[in-house]
Amino acid sequence: MFYSLKNRLIAFFVVLLVLSFGTMSLLLFNQSRSIIRSYIESSALEKMDEYGSFINMALQQSYDLSSLVYNxxxxxxxxxxxxxxxxxxxxxxxxxxxxxxxxxxxxxxxxxxxxxxxxxxxxxxxxxxxxxxxxxxxxxxxxxxxxxxxxxxxxxxxxxxxxxxxxxxxxxxxxxxxxxxxxxxxxxxxxxxxxxxxxxxEPLNRIHLGESGTIFLLNQQGNPILSQQEYSAYPEAAAEVRRVRAGKAAQGVVYLKDQKGASHILVYKKLNITNWLLVGFVSEQDLYAKLYKLRNSIIVFASLMLIAAFVLAYWISYGITKPLSRLVSAMRQVQKGDFAQAERLTPPERRIRNEVDYATDTFRSMVKQLRYLIRTEFEQKLLRQQAEYKALLMQINPHFLFNTLELMSSLAIQQRTKETVTVIESLGKMLRFSLRISEDLIPLREELKYVRYYMSILDIRFGPGLDLRIEEAGELDDLEIVKFLLQPLIENAVKYSFIHQANARVRITVRQDKERLYLAVADNGIGMDPELLRELNDQAMRQQLEQLLQSKTHQIGLRNVLARCRLYYGDLFSFRIDSSEEQGTSIELSLPIQRRNEDVSRIDRG
Missing domain, CATH: 3.30.450.20 (PAS domain)
Known part of the structure; x- marks a missing residue:
């Protein structure tokens, strides 16, 4: 909800304060630290020079006295x-x-x-x-x-x-x-x-680095010359002192970190007469103690200003953005289709005093009109969808019926009475089943029974040259599907398997896997042209119903099945076609599981 006016006001104040105070604090802190570091370094080296001169004087007197006694x-x-x-x-x-x-x-x-x-x-x-x-x-x-x-x-x-x-x-x-x-x-x-x-x-103790930093006088072995036991508190300095002593620089500054990751500053100066070493060691935390305190004070002040900004933004939002926030929430409910909730979230009616009140009153009227229009359009869409589905369903029956009547005529001419009777009985049962056009869904077992009647007709029509089988897997007893899905696919599979060969093999598979039902028909026919396959996939997404109903092409059965599944199941339906020329075609329909006494509203299917 970042784009709400309230959140933008809060974000504006927060960003303004954070950027201003943050930038100022960062620049002030970094600049001050740079100045203090430069001052400390130059001051420490200058004091080391003075103390080094003092040490040289003391050592020179010691050597002079020794020389006097010696000679x-x-x-x-x-x-x-x-x-x-x-x-x-x-x-x-x-x-x-x-x-x-x-x-x-x-x-x-x-x-x-x-x-x-x-x-x-x-x-x-x-x-x-x-x-x-x-x-x-x-x-x-x-x-x-x-x-x-x-x-x-x-x-x-x-x-x-x-x-x-x-x-x-x-x-x-x-x-x-x-x-x-x-x-x-x-x-x-x-x-x-x-x-x-x-x-x-005594003069060495008067030289300080920060609040508690100390300068040590070390001999050639790296041990303190004077009584400075604090040197043992800096074990990480010993290795650096050895590197400094081995180096050529007479003085300098080294930055290092201890085992805990804290930063420290090491300042050194070599004394030429005895090869002693002056070493100053101080942590940045101690060196910049006052600066850190100033930074913390700035952070506290900035935090108080942020709290004040939140309070101010909330006060502004209560008077200005609260009605707009309720209006936006109501719009979101309209977007979801929940008009009743949108009307409850809309601010109550009152006299129009400003632009927000006018927008609220206009939105309230718009919601009422949209609710009426959408309800009317929805009812008309359901009626139209039902009519389209019935039209597609009626398209299947004549197509199949004409082919069967031609078979019966051929059998009668050949005086094959027994086969004719069998075809008539199977056709009668199929017609009785197909006349139940008021039902969209039927039990899967009835659809399979209908398919078996049709398979018996095909066995008589094509004889031993047709190898037609059906396989079932999973719990199928309580499932329901849209009627007349398998028969058009079987008819096409048999038809195109016999075009260039004397034997046809068709396999029908019905299986349940998790929450999906898969219906597959595979043949050994001539296969589909790749262009036709792309056309079918494209039409499944964009086919206009009027074009399908007026279509005269020989793929009407497959197109009809895909159109009815898409019309009824919406986005819950998917299919796959695997086809190779002269190798056969496999068509698999993937449907959502729908059991008896369950009703899925079509508006939920996309």
């Missing part, structure tokens, strides 16, 4: 004094104190460095502020083993025994370098330069 004469003399077996304990203690003072002065010159400690292989460490401790437990520390075994110069955030000075120890990031040799595995002295992790972490 100092004091360090070399200290190492030589402690390595000399002839040195006394006092000389060694004096060298350690001198080295500690040197480390104190050096550490004070670099504000970024928290402490510097030198660890000796025999189990002693020397730090600033006169820290000279004999303790070999550092050899079991992971950072020491990784340095000696794997040459890992940088240690991620960890707690250092040297730095534990208060109740709340802080974490440090350490640079490890050998003293006196470049190969860590052969080093007897290891210098450990500590930088407070918070010194590097």
């Amino acid at each position: 100092s004469d004091i360090t070399q003399r200290w190492d030589a004094q402690l390595s000399n077996p002839a040195s006394s304990e006092g000389q060694k203690m004096l060298a350690n104190i001198t080295m500690s003072k040197f480390l104190t002065q050096t550490t004070n010159n670099y504000s970024i460095v928290s402490s510097v400690t030198i660890y000796r292989e025999e189990g002693m460490r020397i730090g600033a502020d006169n820290q000279v401790v004999t303790d070999a437990s550092f050899k079991q520390e992971a950072w020491y083993r990784n340095f000696i075994e794997h040459s890992n110069h940088w240690v991620p955030a960890h707690t250092d025994q040297v730095e534990i000075k208060g109740a709340k120890p802080y974490e440090v990031v350490s640079l490890l370098l050998p003293i006196g040799i470049f190969e860590p595995s052969l080093a007897k002295n290891v210098m450990k330069v500590n930088i407070k992790a918070d010194f590097l972490l």
